[in-house]
Amino acid sequence: MAMRWGCAVLLALAVPGQAQGLPAGVPDRLAADLARAPDRVLDQVARIVHGYGDGVRMTAADVATAIAVDRAAARGRALGRLLAADLDGDGAVAAAEAVTAAAALAAGSRARLLRALDAADADRDGRVDPAEATAAAIAAALRAVSAAEAERLAALLTLDLDGDGGVTLAEVRRAAEAAAAAPATGRSVPPSAVDRDT
Secondary structure, three states, X not given: OHHHHHHHHHHHHHOHHHHOOOOOOOOHHHHHHHHHOHHHHHHHHHHHHHHOOOOOEEOHHHHHHHHHHHHHHHHHHHHHXXXXXXXXXXXXXXXXXXXXXXXXXXXXXXXXXXXXXXXXXXXXXXXXXXXXXXXXHXXXXXXXXXXXXXHHHHHHHHHOOOOOOOEXXXXXXXXXXXXXXXXXXOOOOOOOHHHHHO
């Protein structure tokens, strides 16, 4: 028995990533986020597990659905803001409509509406047509969940410690504990976006 424990300790020291219990494919940034702000990572996983998964785990399909829903919500907000200024209901927003609609808004909302209309008017004709509104909404969706953010969310799937194709909150907790122990074992954990966000 003592011999087995000795071998396990030697193996753990020889293979740092396994000593921390993190799968080899976990990106450094995710390892850093787990070490520095595990509650944020747990919250992200919990939102997907309970919002799009089966309430126990999340899969790649669930992550893709979460991204699609977040982008759709951003598109809807962008279109809603533009369509609220379409006073005659023709699907386009003319400059006069924009001025009238903006006048009824508080200063902050007025500025956001006018900036959104200006950004959407791609051909600079003083009118936002349906194609321009759609393009602006798509751009807003990609700003809300960028490709980098989508990759970061997909990277959560590397925490599938048991290899069953899904990630549970328990797996994330175990990975967070392992990542938190990483600096004590000599593995340097790079700075993460979490440090910049707080």
